[in-house]
């Protein structure tokens with residue numbers, strides 16, 4: 001690996017006698033991680049079924065180190081959203097978010113969705129998660145991951161932080177700012193980050209982070225907290241970014257967090273700032289823990305901070321149930337209960353919007369909440385998102401195949417499967433975890449696994 005010379009010189013100046021241990025970490029294998037989705041399973045259930053060689057990640061109860069040879073990303077459980085593959089250090093951010101069911105949380109820089117899916121599991125489908133990504137293509141991937149993990153209470157948007165701040169002043173209990181950064185902490189994992197790195201780019205990133213934090217501050221309620229993180233070592237994007245923010249925002253304090261073994265305090269001497277609490281932020285270094293480089297700071301807005309409450313306009317739910325009659329018919333024959341909530345139609349697409357969602361006017365919305373399906377002429381077609389968010393107990397008909405069965409492979413390839421039973425919609429499951437829909441007719445399960453997701 002040939003790392004940029006300016007980077008190496010800078011790290012040597014910063015780290016002094018620690019530099020050798022740091023640089024030696026580049027010779028070691030990177031650690032791989034998966035985080036179990038507690039919307040889909042319990043840890044006990046997962047551990048009982050698990051066949052991978054896993055070890056617990058100390059800072060995330062539902063996080064595990066895995067071995068490359070197990071390839072959990074190619075397993076049917078992955079398609080069923082039983083876990084999310086996530087770099088171990090990156091999981092620490094979710095740990096510090098500590099979202100509580102019922103809260104309103106914003107993930108401002110969210111794609112591909114590692115932190116959002118973690119926060120969603122903390123919310124346990126109660127409250128509102130707005131998950132935002134500025135680039136349309138990445139927002140689409142984020143939306144697919146929200147779907148795969150069976151999340152019902154997330155709205156996926158594709159906006160700039162500036163635009164969101166106008167829409168949501170003083171609105172959120174928690175905001176995650178997993179800022180776009182120079183990515184030095186990912187050099188072992190990501191060659192593009194190495195190629196794009198320059199001292200100039202570090203400065204550009206730091207300016208952008210200051211702008212993003214400013215917008216996040218506007219959107220946070222008094223008493224709320226921002227979790228700021230980067231995957232870089234550069235002090236300009238870490239201690240200096242936080243120091244400058246705290247100095248210009250007396251209504252914020254750095255909050256201390258639980259210390260995990262190997263997490264190192266933020267470095268005051270690199271901060272160019274007198275801000276209180278820089279040592280309460282965390283640095284994760286690859287020469288102290290099994291994970292890549294990361295930085296995390298928790299910023300609390302004081303209770304007496306200014307509360308900007310404009311007249312809020314909420315989403316107007318559909319009140320004419322005749323418009324969704326085909327869905328109600330479907331729910332009656334296929335589901336145990338008709339889902340409760342605020343129904344909204346976008347063209348022919350039916351959603352349940354999370355409670356307290358503000359109007360979508362002027363926002364680029366990729367996913368408006370819990371996607372139920374498509375209103376077709378005289379019938380309703382349930383969505384893949386609906387399948388993934390249900391469990392066998394929620395439906396009238398389900399079939400579960402074992403993870404290593406021929407049927408599961410056939411289903412994931414999009415093939416039909418012979419099966420005798422009552423005709424209608426069936427929830428197809430792998431070891432009890434929902435995976436998608438099939439429709440039974442003439443002793444044949446017609447495959448509704450989405451074409452774009454099928455295995456070769």
Ligand SMILES: C[S@@+](CC[C@H](N)C(=O)[O-])C[C@H]1O[C@@H](n2cnc3c(N)ncnc32)[C@H](O)[C@@H]1O
Pocket residue numbers: 090108109110111112113114115116133134135138160161178179180181208212
């Ligand atoms: C570190 S990544 C986020 C990773 C994500 N939180 C996760 O855990 O999967 C930062 C994200 O910020 C986005 N981004 C880039 N410029 C931005 C800006 N000006 N405002 C907000 N987000 C931006 C990037 O496209 C990228 O998806």
